[in-house]
Amino acid sequence: MPIGVYVCHCGLNIAGVLDMEELRTFAEKLPDVVVARDLQFSCSDIGQEQIQKDIAELKLDRVVVAACSPRLHEPTFRRAIYKAGLNPYMLEMANIREQCSWVHMDQPAMATQKAKDLIRMAVAKAALLTPLEPESIPVSKDVLAVGGGVAGIAAALDLADAGLHVFLVERRPTIGGYMALLTDVFPTNDCSICVLGPKMSEVFNHPDIALITYAEILGIEGSVGNFTVTGHRRARYVDEKLCKGCINECSAVCPVEVPSEYDFGIGKRKAIFVPYPQAVPLVACVDPKACIGCARCVEACPAKAVKLDQEAETFKLNVGAIVVATGWQPFDASRKEEFGFGRYRDVVTTLQMERMLNASGPTKGDVVRPSTGQIARSVAFLQCGGSRDATVGNIYCSRICCMASLKNAQLIKEKYPDTDVTIYYIDIRAAGESYEEFYVRAQKLGVNFVRARVSRIDQLDGDIYLIFEDTQSGEVKRVRYDLAVLSIGLEPDQNADVLGNLLGLSRRPDKFFEIAHPKMRPVEAHIDGVFIAGCASGPKEIPISIAQGSAAAAKAVRLLHSGELELEPTSAWVDPDLCVRCKLCMDVCPQKAISVKSPAYVDEAACKGCGSCTAACPADAIKMRLFSDEQIMAQVRAATEEKREFPLIVAFLCNWCSYGAADLAGTSRIQYPTNARNIRVMCSARVDPSFVLEALRRGADGVLIAGCRLGECHYRDGNYQALQRVNVLKEVLGKIGLDPGRVKIVWCAASEGEIYAKELREFIGELKAMGPIGSELKGSKKT
């Protein structure tokens, strides 16, 4: 296996510190190396051409470039050797710039020594590289959107307009979500259903959207590109094709009246009903819990659409991606017992107020006291009902309630200028385009603001009283109102639990679905091919939900538009003969890519190549195609072949954060000692305890493992797994008489070059105090 080694000067960036000729002659003598050259700029056309020429003339089958960080130019050199006919994965880089010449500028001799080790490690790894072929799999160009609220509607329309076929699955009999039930919406006070209604119809009429309402997802199998989804449509006891949506004929004869969930209990509906006049599909639905089976509706229906013997249907879909837009559910106001919701009739929630203000709602737009039916002459809004409240376990701010109350207060003031409208608030949160102006508008309309969190509501002789401390005057007051509106917050929809479990989505402490990165990947789930939009990932306003729906659609289009998916060949694979079916790999896999159907099986489309399973496998049955055990072990052995430094540290750095931090220390020219020999791994969880033990056995004085900061792992929780393994390792070291401090795990973000340097300096200091490896063993024998 002829290997070519190219040592890059990078102008004076490397050559200004390191002895290039010494490195070149050193490399030349390494095993399997047939040519070693120093190049002025290896990434330049001239440099690349030299490498390509050698590949052709000397029949090189693998190449080592000792230059800058692989995070910078690995793609460049992979392309270069690919053009010369080599497999692009037959390349290894030694980082002698960011992690050597730039950080050891005043110790050229030691730096050159370190660079030699880095080149030796790269050559040792290169000898074990195998050609990898990126595999392409055909993918389904269909997409499943779950949830027909405004976010799901936005996603479905954008996807369908982009030419993908969409299945929009909605749990209720109509799409539209909560937005369809609101009255006017902030900050422009335009009518909610007037702007949403056309979109709902568009969904219904779009040739590329299959609308599946009154349905639930029951099973999901497969992975990105090829999910198999099963579910069932509940019986609505009305034939969708026959029903004309005339609304009244059937429900007019129905003798059963129950509180309407679409009016949040303040209005009524019949047992056979259309949720609201703008419902999509405009098809009646029988509530089997309320229906007494009198069949009057069957007779009354002119289209003969009512079918009381209808049964639930199952469906099966094959889709390439899934958009989760399952939305939210209102906080249950009766949990705040001190406000008396459910006991005092004149205490209502924001959503009930929305329905009252709605011209097509149960009161036809009148704001009334439910206890008397009279117009309310004084209305209090109580902010933070179930939000920012540790007593109900919701620490978070629900983000929309301040604006919703400001809006409803304005609407009341506009309709009834003499009504006393007061908002009780802790902080008014009006952060958004035109939101503060909206707050000012409410003030100018004469809405009162009292900075207080109401402690309780009392009812006396049919009147309700708020008890609160006006924190600006310090007075504790008791004030009577006709109507109190609890500004209830948003909680994740419990009905989405099934879907979340089927997909393996994780949840934040606030119980909303967690996105792949809290800032940089706002609509992606941890699971490939799954996107989250709208309130499923936290409370959001309408425009942001729409933006997220569109963003999720764009991500799904990007993923599926070509009809095939190229898989990074960096995945794990299982040797079925070695697998002992312990299922450890299944537990540690952040992608849920492994199933253990005797023996374990890795879905390579879902695998992201973190390598935690390989480190966890007690039988070494799971292997990595890149960053294999053998390759990393070879690097460890090469790093410890010649020990010319004390303390000698073998450092494992995760590709995403700590390797980036070490690179950044270089670009920032932060100087630190030369003791570490760095090995790049995809995740700190890749570090197999056997690597650490081998390094120490071969004379390394310490082993450093660096990962992303806790909670910021790019594979969700790999760094926690690494931490757990290091803790076990420390115990093992202690038992065999070595100082447990010889293995250390640290966290640094890619922006924390200074922290990486500091941690390394500290570790060097600690190891100096311990003395060379094994000195503690001699000490214990004496005593």
Add this chain to the structure above:
Amino acid sequence: MSFDLDEGFRQTVLQLAGSEVQTCIQCGTCSASCPTAHLMNPSIRKLIKLCLEGKKDEALMNDTIWLCTSCLLCTVRCPRGIRPKAVVSACKYLAEREGIKTKDAAYEQIFSKQIREYGRISELPLTGEFLLAYPQGMVQSMEMGLELVPKGKLGLGVERIQGREEVKRIMEELGK
């Protein structure tokens, strides 16, 4: 922020009452829940603010901390999970440690002393001893007392319980 911030005092209160006190948002739920809020100045909400600002004298030299009935409604309702009652207890403890004498603190002392000695309190000796130390309002108290005696609502002598030694031991263990 106050310039005479007594960081040591602030830290001691946080140690005694819990570090979550720092997360107070001054919403007033505690004061509005408090059955004796109308008698208090500063209110419970303000007391927490004073502690966080390190205003030791203002936090310890007031009647508020002695008027707390320990009903714990503030603690049940606080949306931040703070225990305002624990702040009151911390202030009481620190006031005693500092030897701060207020009318209510003196009343508590006399009250505890009687429990320690007799195993219970007796109305007249308790009121009498307190009025000797703080004679304001003595006339009104005596007028009310004269009304109560004929109705048998005011015991005149000192009553003692059995097992006073037990009570004394309990009080000593509690450090009273």
